[in-house]
Amino acid sequence: MKQALLRNVVCAGLLLFSFAAARAAAQYRDDDSWHHTREEFFASTEWRLHMFDRTREDLDHVQDVAFAKKDEHRIVDTKKEITELQDKMAAGKYDEGKLDDVINRLEKVVADNRLAPNDRDMLNDDLSRARDYRAHHDNWR
Secondary structure, three states, rough: HHHHHHHHHHHHHHHHHHHHHHHHHHHOOOHHHHHHHHHHHHHHOOOOOOHHHHHHHHHHHHHHHHHOOHHHHHHHHHHHHHHHHHHHHHOOOOOHHHHHHHHHHHHHHHHOOOHHHHHHHHHHHHHHHHHHHHHHHHHHO
C-alpha cells in the first residue's frame, strides 16, 4: 500500500515538474514572428514618428516572454518613463532629462533582465535609436 502511494506521489511530482518545465520553455522561446514584424515596422518610412510606441510594444513583448518575472519591475518602470516622455513630446516639449531617464531604464532592462538573445538585440536596437534621437532630435523627422 505504501509503495503504491509513494509511486503515485512520485508520478504526480514528475507530471507537475514536466508541466512547469514545458510552460517555462514556451514562455522563454524566441518568437521569430515578433522580430519579423518589428523588421517590417522599421522598413516603413514613418517609423520615427512611432519609435517610442514601438519601444513600448517591444517591452510588452519581453514582459510576456521573459523568463524571470521577478525582473518585471524594471520593464514596468521603463514603460512608465516612456509614457511620461511621450506626454511631454505631445505637448511640444523636448525634455532631455526625461529622455535620459528612458535610456537609463532601458539600459537596466537590457543589462539586468534574463532575455532571449533576439529580445536583448531588439532592446539594444531600441536603445541605440533612443540615443540617436537624443543626439539628433532637432533634425528627427
